[in-house]
Amino acid sequence: MGVNTQPSHFILTISCDDQPGIVHALSAAVVEAQGNITESQQFSSADTGRFFMRLQVETTAGLAALEGALAPVVERYDMKSEINTVGRPLRTLILTSRAGHTLTDLLVRQRDGHLAIDIPLIMSNHDTLKPLAEFYDTPFWSQPVTTPEEKAQFEKHLLEMVDTHDIELVVLARYMQILSPEVCAALEGRAINIHHSFLPGFKGADPYRQAHERGVKLIGATAHFVTSDLDEGPIIEQNVVRVDHSQSPEELKATGQDEESRTLTQAVRWFSQHRIVLDGVRTIIFK
Amino acid sequence: MGVNTQPSHFILTISCDDQPGIVHALSAAVVEAQGNITESQQFSSADTGRFFMRLQVETTAGLAALEGALAPVVERYDMKSEINTVGRPLRTLILTSRAGHTLTDLLVRQRDGHLAIDIPLIMSNHDTLKPLAEFYDTPFWSQPVTTPEEKAQFEKHLLEMVDTHDIELVVLARYMQILSPEVCAALEGRAINIHHSFLPGFKGADPYRQAHERGVKLIGATAHFVTSDLDEGPIIEQNVVRVDHSQSPEELKATGQDEESRTLTQAVRWFSQHRIVLDGVRTIIFK
């Protein structure tokens, strides 16, 4: 556990069918566990009829007492629930390729203490970024992915490493390879990709060239959950930046990389703080 | 009451010294009143040690039942509390002068149903904007304010009108006159001004000229509560817009007017939804 971990400060996230009394039942359980609610957000989805809540609770009674008090509420309302310790670094595996800007941004912020993740492994289909990983004392493994066999091997190793390191989040930091449907399914809800375009917009290859050709006045980046339906996963965060007619596709790309970095880092930060909840094909962000 | 009023949907805002159990006590009272919490925000101020909460509660039991259930909690925790009906238009008096851009923005949005205010009166020290008020069927009263006597008369009439119309909010939509300390005190916490600069920054007269002379690259606007300490009242909202070296003070002013309008309208909207809470010299905005 990292230095920011506060063993008496917990994050509780729940979801269940919307109905009266949920907030009261949860707050009663918190009181029973001698807890104090320090942050609270909720949302009732008109789209799915589900209720979502994120609570931060301080208690000196300990985790077991909190879990014990919550158990009957979770059962009564048929809740999906999760308790995490505030500040515990999330075990994160990063997939990358040759472009290092998003990886750099993640590593810099992690080292500066602004991003609560542990990175037991970076995996890549190129060894280009190995020195960068070494500078940040982060294990790096690479293997070419040019044939179906290599891809299968790479993905097999990926799933093994997810298992070995008890990975909670996989980040595709400009990985540039399409994951197989099986891997997408295995990592559902815990793999985040950065798409170098403002979705929906320019999907597929070379969106900056598409943006130039269409003559758009803003370009953007989109962080989204990985699904087997490429570029269609639930959107987590988006940013744009103004461009003009004078910029070539290459210049758009350089400009867009800043947006890619900050958008992906923001998505990872929210995920590490358990602020992202899936509501069907949409995300709820409890900022 | 306006068309958006929902008599079974209430906004509860409270503040009290921070301590454990508040959220539980409030949610128990809501359950007692057969209420369902549809929106909830809270904040514990490390600066003042106060706890603040805003709840939206739906209940068919009615306002009296909700008030009855809450009364003992309010007493026990020595809370300041307020209950309002969701969507009830706020009784708003607007002070203005000759520049109509912020007034227009308020009137357009009110008429379009995007701003829940009723405007029983616009008061001005010029009759310039009378036709505008008439187009929007809003009562308009003006009197010159050039001498101390006229100022005293104007302010006396202002306080009478606040009383007569049971005014909940006074908006200084580019009023351009300094209110006396007595009036500031009488309207404390319910008078909002728009300052044509990004505070703290260029205070006093002609901030756009000051901005030009300093060569800033962004100009802004600040909506804040009126206090007798000019330009120092609690900040509610700020916006900026990019400018460049080629813009004259006049062009900065034209550019800045859009920011003034949207910043003031946003502040008024939040106030009308009871989303703004004072925490000492700072504001909490429960968006």
Place this chain on the structure above:
Amino acid sequence: MGVNTQPSHFILTISCDDQPGIVHALSAAVVEAQGNITESQQFSSADTGRFFMRLQVETTAGLAALEGALAPVVERYDMKSEINTVGRPLRTLILTSRAGHTLTDLLVRQRDGHLAIDIPLIMSNHDTLKPLAEFYDTPFWSQPVTTPEEKAQFEKHLLEMVDTHDIELVVLARYMQILSPEVCAALEGRAINIHHSFLPGFKGADPYRQAHERGVKLIGATAHFVTSDLDEGPIIEQNVVRVDHSQSPEELKATGQDEESRTLTQAVRWFSQHRIVLDGVRTIIFK
């Protein structure tokens, strides 16, 4: 001519195949006409091989002298060229329907002297906005467009009015009707539409509902030239605003209307200042 017109200050816009010596030839002509260049922008398009330039020139020698000096340059380089007087209001016809937010923004800014257009006529398929037009002393004509015959009549009248009033710009301020290919062709390069989405993105009907369903985190608006290929015309300006999971399609719509207004007004302002140049399917904006 409006009050801002300066009869000795001209805007020269030219385009021709890119080649050396153009700037020199133009500036020599300006000197010959005793002119002083007060603003200058140029762009060489790598996409089309065309060169574009916009000059503002002050001269007491008068328009005829400037035209005379430029004529041989225009001929030598086979230029498309245009000379306009700085500040001359553009003759603008506005098409609208029932939603008044973009129309209001245009009328307010025109009246405040921040938008150099004259509006001899507003045409609509509904009479909803007639009082608004009357308040701003602007002629208003409406006729239902529910049958093919009515549409044909409306469009016939539109083209007649464009002719009668010597219209330089047609603005579709939320007109909500598709113009026939013939009308699109007749107004090519001088009709601007506001699309209530960030193009490319949600095309077609009800983009705010589509945005809600996709769960985007930013919504936007796009001002573009009208072409017969719906929503595919050259983009002039785009803006976005941040939204979140809690907003219904209706709330997205209300939020997006501000972006629609300011985006359309900006596009009209640039057009009125002859700052927009077509470069194939892209626009050059000489800000």
Place this chain on the structure above:
Amino acid sequence: MGVNTQPSHFILTISCDDQPGIVHALSAAVVEAQGNITESQQFSSADTGRFFMRLQVETTAGLAALEGALAPVVERYDMKSEINTVGRPLRTLILTSRAGHTLTDLLVRQRDGHLAIDIPLIMSNHDTLKPLAEFYDTPFWSQPVTTPEEKAQFEKHLLEMVDTHDIELVVLARYMQILSPEVCAALEGRAINIHHSFLPGFKGADPYRQAHERGVKLIGATAHFVTSDLDEGPIIEQNVVRVDHSQSPEELKATGQDEESRTLTQAVRWFSQHRIVLDGVRTIIFK
């Protein structure tokens, strides 16, 4: 010279008293040198009566031919002028202290080829960032600055290194020490500082704490030229980011660091492209 250098592509920047004929004279000289103007910006300052121009010129005739053709124009109009090769990396010395975020941003972008600077030396009053410098293969020198004697030694070495390495730009990347008036004077117009606040606003120490206490809704960063009048140097670039009541001074600081980095990097990029011109106490940015 770096890989991006194009020996036949030049940047010409001039300033002189505003008067007719300048553009013509310059373009005639460009034609004489068989040049083609690929980018052109100009500005006539109403504040100082000076005229400023930046041209990019392509010519196969070479630098000497261009200089020769321009010489009489420069003399005739008493111009300050400068010619640089497009893409030539600027010799840049960086001053830093313990916070590495702005330095990292500069080094990453330089390495990625998005920032045309050479960095012969990083100087610091701490050795904290030595490993970072080493990772990027950049010479690093440090010496404590805690006494007036150490400060004098440090500054003496600084001026020697500026001389030795023929430094064109000194960047204060969160250097956190006040330079003596003598050093400020020696580096006038070629030293850029990043101030961690939106100027004018919170000057002096700990602006994020000041921002928290004032309750601002936006915080920002300002890149400006160093002058002996602290925080009053000509502003080059500013950015802001939205914050809210819930953020502590420490969180404001973390949030603000991103703005500091991108603001400083942008200022350095513009300087390296010779896009920044001083007009009295204001800057002209030829974007």
